[in-house]
Amino acid sequence: MGVKLALAKPPDPAPLHERADEDLMTLVRAGVAPALRVLADRYMQNLVRFCGKLVVDAAIGQEIAQQAWLQVWAHRASYQSKDRFRVFLFTVARNLCRNELRRRARLGTWIDTRAPEERVAKVAEDAPEALDALLLRERRRELLSALGAVPEPQREALLLRFDEELDYEDMAAVLGESPSTLRSRVYYGLRALREAMPRDS
DSSP: OOOOOOOOOOOOOOOGGGSOHHHHHHHHHTTOHHHHHHHHHHHHHHHHHHHHHHTTOHHHHHHHHHHHHHHHHHTGGGOOTTSOHHHHHHHHHHHHHHHHHHHHHHHTOOOOOOOOOOOHHHHHHSOTHHHHHHHHHHHHHHHHHHHHHSOHHHHHHHIIIIISOOOHHHHHHHHTSOHHHHHHHHHHHHHHHHHHSOTTO
16 A cells, blocks of 8 residues: 655745746746836836936936836846846846937937926925925936036946946946946046036036
């Protein structure tokens, strides 16, 4: 008489929000849309900021970031499980930003990043924190304007290195350049950014 062995039930998989990016992207490749929503929750804010600064326009940056997620879904089959998802995502976003910059160059236009004139009287009536908020917005406006003066290859290197905190190996994967080239771009980009900032900053 044979002995029946009870097979142990495999443990339930971890909830989506607890899984690593690459595991989620493997599910996305299989068509699991909720896994993409989890990734979007993790990275949307960073992606909007990156795109907005790269094209020097926050509103257009937000549109491009949304397009990037559509591209990730549309081209999910091209994702290789050995690749870091973050590198894959920012490569897609960077390509879309470059398309936008090329489109502007063809049209001979550049978006004016100057903020509209502030209502000084309204600030004076508000709480003291309103002045701090105004100064912070002005500082961000100056930085965005200065970034627009930095050549595009240096600008994207600065954003990936300091905004997204990618190491040079990951930057090389996104930008298709050697780490030594990117170190040079970061160096000269920082110098160009300092020169473009207002002297009293």
